[in-house]
Amino acid sequence: MSTQLVKDQIKAFLKTEKPEVLCIRGNWGTGKTYNWQTAIKALRGDPMAVALNQYAYVSLFGVSSVNQIKASILQNTVIRDKIGDLITSETVRETLAKGERGIKATIVKMLPLGGDSIFDAAISALSLLSNKQIICFDDLERKAAGLTAGDVLGFMSYLKEQRECKVVLLLNDEALKGEDKEQFTSYLEKVVDINLRFAPMAFESAQIALDNIEGSESLKELVRESSVRLGIDNVRVIQKIFRLAALIEPLLKQYKPGVLKSVVHSLVLFGWCHYQPELAPGMEFVKQMGAYSGILEREKNKADPVADRWSEMLRRYGHRYTDDFDLVLMQGVADGYFKQESVDSHAAELHQREQAEEARRDLDAAWDKYHYSFRDTQDDVLAALHASFMKNALYYNLSTAIGLVDVFRELSDPRSEEIFEHFVDIHKGTPDVFDVSNMYRFGREVPEDLKQRVTELYKGAKPQLSVVELFLTLEKDGFHSEVADKLAEVPVDEYVRALTTCYGEELASIRRGLTADLNVTNPGPASIKIMARAAEALSIIGKENPLNLRRTRMWKLIQRVEALKHGVEGEGSEAAQPEPAQSAKPANARPSTPEKAAPRRASRRHSKASE
Numbered sequence: 007m008s009t010q011l012v013k014d015q016i017k018a019f020l021k022t023e024k025p026e027v028l029c030i031r032g033n034w035g036t037g038k039t040y041n042w043q044t045a046i047k048a049l050r051g052d053p054m055a056v057a058l059n060q061y062a063y064v065s066l067f068g069v070s071s072v073n074q075i076k077a078s079i080l081q082n083t084v085i086r087d088k089i090g091d092l093i094t095s096e097t098v099r100e101t102l103a104k105g106e107r108g109i110k111a112t113i114v115k116m117l118p119l120g121g122d123s124i125f126d127a128a129i130s131a132l133s134l135l136s137n138k139q140i141i142c143f144d145d146l147e148r149k150a151a152g153l154t155a156g157d158v159l160g161f162m163s164y165l166k167e168q169r170e171c172k173v174v175l176l177l178n179d180e181a182l183k184g185e186d187k188e189q190f191t192s193y194l195e196k197v198v199d200i201n202l203r204f205a206p207m208a209f210e211s212a213q214i215a216l217d218n219i220e221g222s223e224s225l226k227e228l229v230r231e232s233s234v235r236l237g238i239d240n241v242r243v244i245q246k247i248f249r250l251a252a253l254i255e256p257l258l259k260q261y262k263p264g265v266l267k268s269v270v271h272s273l274v275l276f277g278w279c280h281y282q283p284e285l286a287p288g289m290e291f292v293k294q295m296g297a298y299s300g301i302l303e304r305e306k307n308k309a310d311p312v313a314d315r316w317s318e319m320l321r322r323y324g325h326r327y328t329d330d331f332d333l334v335l336m337q338g339v340a341d342g343y344f345k346q347e348s349v350d351s352h353a354a355e356l357h358q359r360e361q362a363e364e365a366r367r368d369l370d371a372a373w374d375k376y377h378y379s380f381r382d383t384q385d386d387v388l389a390a391l392h393a394s395f396m397k398n399a400l401y402y403n404l405s406t407a408i409g410l411v412d413v414f415r416e417l418s419d420p421r422s423e424e425i426f427e428h429f430v431d432i433h434k435g436t437p438d439v440f441d442v443s444n445m446y447r448f449g450r451e452v453p454e455d456l457k458q459r460v461t462e463l464y465k466g467a468k469p470q471l472s473v474v475e476l477f478l479t480l481e482k483d484g485f486h487s488e489v490a491d492k493l494a495e496v497p498v499d500e501y502v503r504a505l506t507t508c509y510g511e512e513l514a515s516i517r518r519g520l521t522a523d524l525n526v527t528n529p530g531p532a533s534i535k536i537m538a539r540a541a542e543a544l545s546i547i548g549k550e551n552p553l554n555l556r557r558t559r560m561w562k563l564i565q566r567v568e569a570l571k572h573g574v575e576g577e578g579s580e581a582a583q584p585e586p587a588q589s590a591k592p593a594n595a596r597p598s599t600p601e602k603a604a605p606r607r608a609s610r611r612h613s614k615a616s617e
């Protein structure tokens with residue numbers, strides 16, 4: 007039942023003097039107590055809304071006897087217009103003195119004459135005389151061992167039937183065990199008149215948790231958004247997560263705002279796993295998520311529906327795999343604090359990725375004037391493109407630069423040369439940026455007057471890559487590059503060494519590169535050689551044990567090479583079918599609009615947070 011429906015039931019309950027028992031059940035931390043207390047406090051000033059004039063809130067946490075409950079009722083009784091205020095000795099005296107007669111009046115007169123011991127004794131005696139008041143019992147599941155659920159419900163029945171009280175019981179009934187569970191179930195229908203299940207929506211829990219806590223509104227919104235996506239309905243857990251976010255926020259102030267957004271997105275997940283392990287995926291499960299763990303574990307998960315469900319939930323949330331920065335955040339959640347040096351060692355890279363994403367958005371906005379308007383003048387369009395490129399050239403690739411040069415030249419704008427020279431200056435230390443093979447892959451020719459210069463810049467300081475680096479570069483450069491030509495001549499034993507020494511995201515990148523041409527009908531010579539060597543290496547690895555055999559067959563390379571040998575092609579063959587969960591961008595990617603080309607380094611973490 008949603009928060010508003012429960013509040014409506016509470017209003018109806020408080021409006022009459024009729025002796026009744028209202029039970030509100032719900033999971034720990036969902037806000038049962040908060041909603042009850044805020045509802046009754048909001049109504050206390052209206053006698054028509056709260057029919058009875060006295061109220062007591064009693065927590066049963068640690069209580070071991072009915073006598074303690076009786077004493078606690080009087081110690082916590084206040085008059086209607088004091089509901090929700092702090093309980094003091096003066097509050098209790100005011101409650102007892104207001105309109106009391108007979109025994110109560112006599113004992114009230116004695117209270118100022120004695121010390122604390124006489125005051126406490128009088129309170130215990132007066133508790134037996136409580137009648138016609140609202141009494142709220144909370145935390146039944148956390149009572150002491152000497153008190154049973156049957157004792158409490160029996161006393162509630164007495165208050166209703168003999169003392170004409172309106173009684174409220176707040177509890178997490180799922181936390182009751184053994185005899186207490188049996189007694190509660192047995193007494194429930196006999197004692198309780200109104201039985202409500204409090205199950206607020208995640209957005210309601212987030213509102214309760216964050217609206218009444220100090221902190222940045224923008225940070226609250228980040229926590230709210232992610233906690234709602236995960237369906238967290240525990241108010242206390244959301245508040246604990248917000249405190250973690252508030253701890254790390256000042257450590258990230260020197261970085262782009264997107265870094266904080268990404269970090270909070272991860273913190274909410276890790277906080278949920280840590281604080282509610284009985285409801286969330288285990289922290290170890292999340293830690294072990296590799297870049298392609300979903301592929302390797304799919305068959306196993308079919309036999310483990312819980313693991314399969316968690317994997318799907320994490321995918322929908324946008325957590326594809328756990329990286330080194332995630333591990334730092336997980337440790338911070340466990341420790342309850344974060345170290346600046348640990349954050350800085352990873353956040354700098356994240357900051358750079360966010361800058362690249364910001365640069366992409368900035369150039370996209372400039373291109374929108376070109377593509378989606380007939381009103382912006384040529385001067386306005388070119389000025390926006392020029393300003394964006396000059397400001398963010400570090401984050402653009404050669405394709406983007408050449409695309410701009412072409413447009414400026416076609417429109418006879420002399421700034422075309424300035425754009426190219428600025429790109430050269432800003433990227434002098436990264437010669438791989440000038441690799442023209444990337445241009446051909448994206449279907450763009452380099453102007454002849456620039457081709458020779460770009461080629462020289464690329465050759466001038468071209469790094470000598472190790473075998474492993476060649477494998478890791480294949481995904482980016484593709485099968486129609488110098489990297490592929492070199493890999494086509496690498497011995498099979500080097501393939502085996504690379505595949506068995508690399509792991510995690512490195513192996514995932516190698517896999518994406520090696521399998522990029524699985525669906526190409528007529529692969530080129532380098533592609534055929536590389537796939538053949540990779541298939542042979544996988545066959546060697548697969549002979550080590552049954553698990554590796556299963557793993558290697560999932561790459562589909564062995565089947566593809568077998569099909570090529572026998573001349574088998576077509577979409578229906580096993581070899582032609584890509585791995586369903588494989589999301590890698592093919593090495594020979596489809597041509598893309600150069601004007602909208604992505605920045606040089608795409609943000610994996612940004613996409614994780616914004617999916």
